[in-house]
Amino acid sequence: MKNISRRDFLKGAAIGAAGLAVAGLTGCTTGTTGNTENGNENEAVSTKHSWEVKPAAITDIASTVDTEILVIGGGYAGCAAAAAAAEKGAQVILVEKDDKLHGNGVGGTGVMGSRILDEAGIKLDKVDAQKRWVKTCGGRCRESLVASFMRESEDAMNWLLDIAEPDGCGVLITQNHSNDPVHKEDQTYHMLFGGTTYDEVGMTVLTPHLLRKHAEKFGAQFVYNTAAEQLVQDETGKVTGAICKTEEGYVQYNASKGVVLATGDISYNAEMMEYFAPIGNETMMKLNGAATDTGDGHLMAAWAGAAFQEGPWPTMMHPQAAGMFSGAFLFVSPEGKRFMNEGTWVQGKCVGIMKQAKAKYAFSIFDKNFQQDVVNDLPYGGGMFWDSFRGLGTTYEDGAASMAETVATGLENDPNNYFQADTLEELAEKIGVDKETFLATCERYNSMVEQGEDTDFYKDTAFLHPLKEAPFYATRIGAGLLAVVGGVHVNDDYQCLTADDQPIEGLYAIGNVSGDMYAYDYPINVMGNSHGRCLVSGKHVGELLAAL
Numbered sequence: 001m002k003n004i005s006r007r008d009f010l011k012g013a014a015i016g017a018a019g020l021a022v023a024g025l026t027g028c029t030t031g032t033t034g035n036t037e038n039g040n041e042n043e044a045v046s047t048k049h050s051w052e053v054k055p056a057a058i059t060d061i062a063s064t065v066d067t068e069i070l071v072i073g074g075g076y077a078g079c080a081a082a083a084a085a086a087e088k089g090a091q092v093i094l095v096e097k098d099d100k101l102h103g104n105g106v107g108g109t110g111v112m113g114s115r116i117l118d119e120a121g122i123k124l125d126k127v128d129a130q131k132r133w134v135k136t137c138g139g140r141c142r143e144s145l146v147a148s149f150m151r152e153s154e155d156a157m158n159w160l161l162d163i164a165e166p167d168g169c170g171v172l173i174t175q176n177h178s179n180d181p182v183h184k185e186d187q188t189y190h191m192l193f194g195g196t197t198y199d200e201v202g203m204t205v206l207t208p209h210l211l212r213k214h215a216e217k218f219g220a221q222f223v224y225n226t227a228a229e230q231l232v233q234d235e236t237g238k239v240t241g242a243i244c245k246t247e248e249g250y251v252q253y254n255a256s257k258g259v260v261l262a263t264g265d266i267s268y269n270a271e272m273m274e275y276f277a278p279i280g281n282e283t284m285m286k287l288n289g290a291a292t293d294t295g296d297g298h299l300m301a302a303w304a305g306a307a308f309q310e311g312p313w314p315t316m317m318h319p320q321a322a323g324m325f326s327g328a329f330l331f332v333s334p335e336g337k338r339f340m341n342e343g344t345w346v347q348g349k350c351v352g353i354m355k356q357a358k359a360k361y362a363f364s365i366f367d368k369n370f371q372q373d374v375v376n377d378l379p380y381g382g383g384m385f386w387d388s389f390r391g392l393g394t395t396y397e398d399g400a401a402s403m404a405e406t407v408a409t410g411l412e413n414d415p416n417n418y419f420q421a422d423t424l425e426e427l428a429e430k431i432g433v434d435k436e437t438f439l440a441t442c443e444r445y446n447s448m449v450e451q452g453e454d455t456d457f458y459k460d461t462a463f464l465h466p467l468k469e470a471p472f473y474a475t476r477i478g479a480g481l482l483a484v485v486g487g488v489h490v491n492d493d494y495q496c497l498t499a500d501d502q503p504i505e506g507l508y509a510i511g512n513v514s515g516d517m518y519a520y521d522y523p524i525n526v527m528g529n530s531h532g533r534c535l536v537s538g539k540h541v542g543e544l545l546a547a548l
């Protein structure tokens with residue numbers, strides 16, 4: 001298996017409805033305060049957010065269950081924690097509010113080393129990667145957490161490979177990393193495929209199910225349709241369990257070693273999105289199809305006394321909410337104007353569309369020669385979702401051919417996002433932009449191509465290609481939200497912290513419910529690192545709690 005096309009990506013990724021925002025466990029609480037100035041009592045409304053108001057304790061408990069470790073959430077991170085803890089001999093129960101496990105994207109995992117990389121002769125520079133990560137995060141991430149990821153991820157990946165290989169899984173190391181010196185990306189993306197579990201569940205949730213099977217082999221229990229609503233604390237504030245809603249009533253799970261929150265992000269919690277990650281609401285759609293990601297763990301942690309990391313929280317965005325190909329070609333806004341340097345990374349494209357074009361979408365414009373143009377571009381740029389998901393041993397020509405196939409398939413099956421015309425005038429009509437503005441934009445762009453310098457936005461000369469030969473093409477490009485990678489304030493062992501950095505005994509947060517490892521922006525220089533940190537944080541906490 002050498003290539004995964006964008007069509008494969010769409011098959012593997014759950015695409016949410018455009019603009020969907022479902023709130024879960026949200027809503028503001030209002031109160032009144034008296035104002036007796038001049039003898040008149042007027043009501044003034046005091047508003048608090050849902051995470052600031054601890055609900056009344058649930059007391060109608062139908063039954064109780066005792067365990068050592070309770071993991072809340074059946075995604076990548078939660079399954080990793082359950083597998084690691086059970087393997088070390090701990091008694092583990094994982095509760096999931098849905099009737100199934102969840103995954104996101106195509107399931108690739110980004111790590112800073114593995115035996116597969118060693119066999120391929122790929123050496124990764126942790127010093128460089130750490131610097132790029134911290135720079136992307138504006139220096140506001142917890143560097144010790146990033147460093148622990150750099151240290152622990154190779155061991156964690158090899159552990160996952162030990163679990164996956166007996167199942168018949170293969171591993172694809174992708175070559176879709178950027179060669180741009182500013183937006184450099186490392187070959188860190190490990191994509192599992194094939195095997196018994198792959199045939200059962202597909203690519204998106206392959207890794208969680210591999211980990212589930214491994215956990216169950218050591219006695220872990222996975223309980224579905226069980227929604228955790230409140231944490232249980234003793235008189236000292238220690239978290240000792242959680243109360244979960246089931247069809248049979250409320251069940252209190254008591255955990256003698258600890259409770260692990262692995263409930264995913266806040267993508268479908270409208271209140272939290274507006275407050276902590278408002279830019280995520282400006283995207284064209286949510287690429288995360290798990291509408292169960294409603295910030296449940298964030299809320300429960302806050303009610304137990306945990307603090308959140310400083311906002312706004314960073315978002316992981318990809319420019320594939322409409323068409324799946326854009327390259328580094330001319331971008332025009334819905335008004336037909338150029339608005340940015342197109343030869344940038346995926347987050348840059350997304351933010352550029354939303355903030356520079358001030359729209360939810362834009363168009364990438366190219367001509368008959370685009371496939372060869374891509375071949376010429378990739379030695380200098382490329383990157384996640386610019387290049388295809390092609391494996392080791394493939395060439396730039398292979399990548400360009402995959403993109404040409406994407407365009408051809410889009411023209412055939414997706415007329416809302418892929419367009420072809422014999423003239424630029426006709427293309428303007430098809431994409432619905434102002435014709436005069438669009439033609440002037442194309443003329444200006446062609447003149448700079450001829451001069452060999454982009455004096456409008458200073459895009460690299462390597463990415464300047466003329467719009468001269470018919471047919472002409474356009475793809476609609478829009479920013480899609482994949483995840484919000486901010487959350488609960490944690491220490492280097494992922495233990496939840498109060499606002500004054502005091503650990504809350506018995507409570508841990510991993511994966512996208514945990515905070516501090518990212519800030520400001522998502523550092524895709526380590527491709528797939530969001531899944532990588534799910535693996536690393538889950539394994540770390542699982543082993544830590546098992547050893548208590």
